[in-house]
C-alpha cells in the first residue's frame with residue numbers, strides 16, 4: 001500500500017515536471033567506481049553528449065566513487081527519484097531479485113565475447129525489463145570484464161584459498177563459490193574494500209582489472225590469479241516512473257545517446273582491459289599468476305558444485321541462450 005502511494009506520488013511528480021519543462025530536466029547519475037574506469041568514463045561521456053545534444057533541455061550531474069550513494073541505497077534512491085540513473089554491478093541486484101544471479105556462476109560464460117552475444121540476444125535484452133515490478137527500468141548493459149582473484153598469498157590451486165577471508169559483492173552465488181573453496185566471506189560495499197584490505201581485515205577479493213587498477217588493490221594484494229571465472233558488468237537503470245514521465249522526444253534522444261555511449265565503451269573494452277592489467281604489472285607491486293589449461297580446469301572442477309546448486313533456479317530459456325552464446329564464437 002505504502003509502495004503504491006509512493007509510486008503514485010512519483011508518477012504525479014514526474015508528470016508535473018514534464019508539464020512545466022521550461023526548466024531543464026536534471027539527471028543525477030550515481031555510481032561507485034573511479035572516473036578512470038569503463039563505467040566512470042561512460043557516465044562522463046553520457047553527460048558530455050547529453051549536454052551537447054540536449055543543451056538547455058537536460059543537464060546531467062555525475063557522482064562517482066559513492067560520493068552520493070553506495071550500490072544498495074542507490075536502488076531505494078532511484079525509487080524515491082533522488083537519483084535518476086545508476087549502473088550497479090549485476091551482483092548487487094541480488095538484494096531485490098534472483099533473476100540476474102546466474103551472472104555470478106563460475107565458468108558459466110566462456111569469455112567476454114560470449115557475455116556480449118548473450119546480452120545482445122533477445123533473451124538478454126528482455127531481461128532489461130525484469131525489474132519492472134520494482135519500479136526499475138533497465139536501459140543498457142555496460143561490461144567491465146571477467147573477474148580475477150587477488151590475495152595476500154599465491155593462489156595457484158583452488159586449495160590455496162582454504163581458510164582465507166574474502167571480501168565479496170552481496171551475492172549468494174559468490175558466497176557459495178568461496179564456501180566450496182573452504183574460505184569465508186564478508187559482504188562489503190565497494191567503497192570500503194580498500195580500507196579493509198589496507199588494514200588486513202580481509203585477505204582477498206575478486207574483481208575486474210579496471211577496479212583493481214583504479215583502486216590500487218595491488219598495493220595490499222601481492223598476488224593476482226587470472227581465473228577469469230565469472231563476469232562483472234552493469235545494468236544501467238532508471239526509475240520507471242521518471243523515465244515514462246519524460247517528454248517522448250527527450251526520452252528517445254536519451255536512449256539514442258545511451259546506445260551510442262554503450263557502443264563506444266564496449267567497442268574499446270578489450271583493449272582497455274589489457275591496459276589496466278598492464279598498468280598493474282608496471283606498478284610492480286603484484287605478481288600476476290597465469291594459469292595453465294590444466295590448472296584452470298582444477299578451479300573449474302572445484303567450483304562445479306556451485307553450478308549444480310544454483311542451475312535449477314535459473315530460467316531454462318536463459319540457460320539455453322547462454323549455451324548458444326558460448327557456442328557462437330566457435
Ligand code: LMR
Nearest residue numbers: 032033089169190207211
Ligand atoms: C564491486 O563492488 O566490487 C563492484 O561491483 C564495483 C563496481 O561497480 O564495479
